[in-house]
Amino acid sequence: MIKTNNLVKVFRTDEVETTALNNVNLEINNGEFVAIMGPSGCGKSTLLNIIGLLDNPSQGELHFNGYQVEKYTERQRTNLRKENIGFVFQSFNLIDELTVFENVELPLLYLKVSSSERKKRVNEALERMNIAHRAKHFPQQLSGGQQQRVAIARAVISKPNLILADEPTGNLDSGNGEEVMNLLSQLNEEGTTIVMVTHSPSDADRSHRIIQLFDGHVVTENMRQKL
Amino acid sequence: MYRNFFINILRTFGRNKFYTALNIIGLTIGLVCTILILLFIQDELSYDKYNVNYERIIRLGSDFTLNGKRDRVATSALPFGPTFKEEFPEVEEFVRFLGSGRQQFKYGDKIFYEERIAYVDSSVFKVFSFDLIKGNPDKALTEPNEIVLSETLAKKYFGQMDPIGKILLVGENKSYKVTGVMRDLPSNSHFRYNAFYSMKTLEKIRGTEEFNSTKPISFWSFSNYTFLLLKKHANSKVLLEKFPMYYNKYMKTLGDQLGVSYHLIIQNLADIHLHSDLQWDAPTGNVKYIYILFIIVIFILSIASINYMNMATARSTKIAKEVGIRKVVGAYRENLIRQFLAESVSITVFAFGIALIIVELILPLFNSLVNKNMVLSFSKTPELLLYSVGITILLGLISGIYPAFYLSSFHPSVILKGTFYKGKSSGLLRKLLVISQYAISAIMISGTIIVASQFVYMNNKDVGFNQKDILVAVVRDSVLRARIEPLKQELKKNPNITAVATSSGLIGFGGSKTVHLFEGTQGMEQYALNFNIVDFDYIDLMEMKVIQGRNFSRKFASDTSSAFIINQAAARKFNWNENSIGKKMQFGVKIEGSDGDVRPGNVIGVVSDFNYQTLENKIEPINLLVSEDPRTRRILHIKINPNNRSETITYIKKVWDKFSPNMSFSYFFLEDRMKENYQSEERLLWIFSIFSIISILIASLGLFGLASFMTEQCTKEIGVRKVLGASSGRLVYLLTREFLQLIIIANIVAIPLSYWALQSWLCDFSYRINIGLWVFVVTILSSVIIGLCTVSWHSYRAASSDPAKALTYE
Ligand SMILES: Nc1ncnc2c1ncn2[C@@H]1O[C@H](COP(=O)(O)OP(=O)(O)OP(=O)(O)O)[C@@H](O)[C@H]1O
Numbered sequence A: 001m002i003k004t005n006n007l008v009k010v011f012r013t014d015e016v017e018t019t020a021l022n023n024v025n026l027e028i029n030n031g032e033f034v035a036i037m038g039p040s041g042c043g044k045s046t047l048l049n050i051i052g053l054l055d056n057p058s059q060g061e062l063h064f065n066g067y068q069v070e071k072y073t074e075r076q077r078t079n080l081r082k083e084n085i086g087f088v089f090q091s092f093n094l095i096d097e098l099t100v101f102e103n104v105e106l107p108l109l110y111l112k113v114s115s116s117e118r119k120k121r122v123n124e125a126l127e128r129m130n131i132a133h134r135a136k137h138f139p140q141q142l143s144g145g146q147q148q149r150v151a152i153a154r155a156v157i158s159k160p161n162l163i164l165a166d167e168p169t170g171n172l173d174s175g176n177g178e179e180v181m182n183l184l185s186q187l188n189e190e191g192t193t194i195v196m197v198t199h200s201p202s203d204a205d206r207s208h209r210i211i212q213l214f215d216g217h218v219v220t221e222n223m224r225q226k227l
Numbered sequence B: 001m002y003r004n005f006f007i008n009i010l011r012t013f014g015r016n017k018f019y020t021a022l023n024i025i026g027l028t029i030g031l032v033c034t035i036l037i038l039l040f041i042q043d044e045l046s047y048d049k050y051n052v053n054y055e056r057i058i059r060l061g062s063d064f065t066l067n068g069k070r071d072r073v074a075t076s077a078l079p080f081g082p083t084f085k086e087e088f089p090e091v092e093e094f095v096r097f098l099g100s101g102r103q104q105f106k107y108g109d110k111i112f113y114e115e116r117i118a119y120v121d122s123s124v125f126k127v128f129s130f131d132l133i134k135g136n137p138d139k140a141l142t143e144p145n146e147i148v149l150s151e152t153l154a155k156k157y158f159g160q161m162d163p164i165g166k167i168l169l170v171g172e173n174k175s176y177k178v179t180g181v182m183r184d185l186p187s188n189s190h191f192r193y194n195a196f197y198s199m200k201t202l203e204k205i206r207g208t209e210e211f212n213s214t215k216p217i218s219f220w221s222f223s224n225y226t227f228l229l230l231k232k233h234a235n236s237k238v239l240l241e242k243f244p245m246y247y248n249k250y251m252k253t254l255g256d257q258l259g260v261s262y263h264l265i266i267q268n269l270a271d272i273h274l275h276s277d278l279q280w281d282a283p284t285g286n287v288k289y290i291y292i293l294f295i296i297v298i299f300i301l302s303i304a305s306i307n308y309m310n311m312a313t314a315r316s317t318k319i320a321k322e323v324g325i326r327k328v329v330g331a332y333r334e335n336l337i338r339q340f341l342a343e344s345v346s347i348t349v350f351a352f353g354i355a356l357i358i359v360e361l362i363l364p365l366f367n368s369l370v371n372k373n374m375v376l377s378f379s380k381t382p383e384l385l386l387y388s389v390g391i392t393i394l395l396g397l398i399s400g401i402y403p404a405f406y407l408s409s410f411h412p413s414v415i416l417k418g419t420f421y422k423g424k425s426s427g428l429l430r431k432l433l434v435i436s437q438y439a440i441s442a443i444m445i446s447g448t449i450i451v452a453s454q455f456v457y458m459n460n461k462d463v464g465f466n467q468k469d470i471l472v473a474v475v476r477d478s479v480l481r482a483r484i485e486p487l488k489q490e491l492k493k494n495p496n497i498t499a500v501a502t503s504s505g506l507i508g509f510g511g512s513k514t515v516h517l518f519e520g521t522q523g524m525e526q527y528a529l530n531f532n533i534v535d536f537d538y539i540d541l542m543e544m545k546v547i548q549g550r551n552f553s554r555k556f557a558s559d560t561s562s563a564f565i566i567n568q569a570a571a572r573k574f575n576w577n578e579n580s581i582g583k584k585m586q587f588g589v590k591i592e593g594s595d596g597d598v599r600p601g602n603v604i605g606v607v608s609d610f611n612y613q614t615l616e617n618k619i620e621p622i623n624l625l626v627s628e629d630p631r632t633r634r635i636l637h638i639k640i641n642p643n644n645r646s647e648t649i650t651y652i653k654k655v656w657d658k659f660s661p662n663m664s665f666s667y668f669f670l671e672d673r674m675k676e677n678y679q680s681e682e683r684l685l686w687i688f689s690i691f692s693i694i695s696i697l698i699a700s701l702g703l704f705g706l707a708s709f710m711t712e713q714c715t716k717e718i719g720v721r722k723v724l725g726a727s728s729g730r731l732v733y734l735l736t737r738e739f740l741q742l743i744i745i746a747n748i749v750a751i752p753l754s755y756w757a758l759q760s761w762l763c764d765f766s767y768r769i770n771i772g773l774w775v776f777v778v779t780i781l782s783s784v785i786i787g788l789c790t791v792s793w794h795s796y797r798a799a800s801s802d803p804a805k806a807l808t809y810e
């Protein structure tokens, strides 16, 4: 599904040049659950953003579902992304002015899904994340775990085949973290490919494979035997 | 989709109540001004267009040059109408208006003075859409001594009675039969008439033959307004092209004899109000004010719009996250741009709604300020709705477009990492925007100061005579004119009356003009010179300064027949300068067919220049003659003691009534009348001050909002600084400094612009103030003070806040 070829990302701010990614080569197959680990600042989020088509690499190739996408315009990337990729973030990133329902509905609006269909799918997703009773609340009225469940509902609402999660449990206590990890595993079992950045070894344990990043390089790729 | 749009917009406003309120107030005030000014402009542009035939109606004016002096007047001669209709197939009908001046009307015990009355041809109701409520438009003014009254006048004299057929006594001994009542002329009419006499009346007075005569002299007396209704599809240019033929036939012989060159002026009826710059025209509007108001609208709207831009982009740190999220879940940039534009347009549309209500409330006030009678009615003037809604939406789009593009440009990846770098460009642009707001305000402030000082200057300028405490009465009664001397004696018995004098023309309102001969280097030369015929007491009463020779005196019997006193301008014009005394002059020239006065004589005195026209005009040469001929004793001047005013006036009235029991006493003070000359400047002053206050107010709202954003952002920094031991005073200084810099830069930008604009406005005045440096010093000081007050409250609040709280805030 995803293949990178000597991926390089350089950030330039004023006079400082940071090489966040340096010749990254990796391949992620359909249905995999991959964890990305590494020390702070090694480029994990940068890699996730590029894979998630939020950002273009500075050099190298990126293949997504058979398309070569590294030169795509913002619009082309958006088109691919909104149909294929869902995101989950450490800080949830819900829109404060919108209710839970509306937050989850958002991707469908941009996919121009009809309103009755939207209602049906949002309710299903909320149900599934066990948060339906909070549909009319605003994010700030929810606990962190609940917010993250809403974020996951939003990520899956468009039925993407790839979910990118950047430290999804980073802001949660262990109980809530566990719950989120269960949801992700479940999604993976249903066929969704998952790429997750994490600092937690126990979360990483859930994955099929761990990619270790250090200073922009892939150091090891650790295949795990799925139990 | 759209439901989500608007719910989101409402919630966004709800979360940012303070800034939304600031924006709405600013936009509302801006739109109120816009709607009012649009109403005003629309009213100005609608003048005379209520006439169904307005596109086919033209007015004939005259442009003639006599002895190198060019005059362009709105009038033409009485035979023009009939002869044009005869000579030019393009002309369908003509109407002439000949003003009759103030007159006393009497019906039963109701006696009043009325003005704005004219003799008109009976075709008036066919050509113009004057609405006859009573009477037959085809017959109303066909016979001598018929009168049509305005509705107001009819009510005034006849109340509930039917006025038709009633006899109204006019002046000393004339009577008119009321044959029609017309609806009062609309306020957007350049005509201001209250009543019409039939032209046949004049024909009867002057004799049919004399009145309709086409002898040469009658073509050269430009006494009346001539309007022509052209046939459909006829072009008024054709008249201009064919006019030389007409001129040769009727006017050339005498014209050549007088040495006049003549050009016909043709004006479209609808152009008269705004574009006519002719003499002897009805008071007209000024297209310049329309431009000024238009610029002011743009100024005020820009300020309000900049407020929106500033506050929207200042919110960017908050909005960035939302933009990022929406982009991550699949929004295109256009989706977001559309969303931000919808936000800005909804807020302006909302402001427009409030503005409409406010306009409705303050329109009466505005009407009295601009002396109009406008109503806000979208059904009557749908184009006004179109324009104001159009402007509102445009304002929303313009205000929103920059924030929309700026905010939607945020990169989702950068935002979601929580490392949002504040764009440098936005800070710079915001500064530029604040600078332009304050530059606009500075232009308005300096404009107000200049207009005000010019106004004060005109009101206080030494006009070369003393206009204070002079009561003026116009003597219309020929019997009284003959008994002026005994009246003067009787008046002077009162110790509060210090002087009494008469003249033929009223000072301050231009002079009459006639051809004079003067002693030039090659014998006698011709010049069209202003003149005023005065009595022996006039120059003393006016306190004019005789700087060469002597004043008129009863001791010299020849003064009434051959003495002239000229002003300095005349002495310079004729190149006599210091040696004017004794120079030969002649008042009037003999023209065949005319029985005008001719008086040869010598200059006996020179008075220092005095402004007998408004200060927009340079002082032109004038000649004063002395006469005790009753015909010349039209304007009675009474200089009174400023104390005991009302008793003195009662005394004057008593004396007047004794001498003239039939014509009631009416008067005005010269000074008041002179001030009326500057009404349009006064109005401009009002407009300028009101709108400059408004623009400063809106700009301050914006600065207030911006300052509160910046202090919000600085709170943490301030906390750190305070922990490190900085004093509050220093912090206030740091925060305030940035805004002050912007305001001062704004003023530096504004000064040359406003200097240039005001200098060109002042150019219209022959007597004007100089734009001193102090004007700009005051401008800078006032905008700095206003800016300081706006910003310092926030700075103080932030600086005096508890540092510990500020540090835990984030
Ligand atoms: N927009 C940016 N501009 C400049 N430098 C950036 C930008 N984004 C990231 N970097 C730099 O690139 C490097 C990699 O950053 P990245 O966010 O990918 O690290 P990370 O592995 O996700 O760290 P963490 O575990 O703390 O989230 C860092 O040195 C960071 O400072």
Ligand SMILES: [Mg+2]
Residues within 6 Å of the ligand: A044, A045, A046, A166
């Ligand atoms: Mg990271």
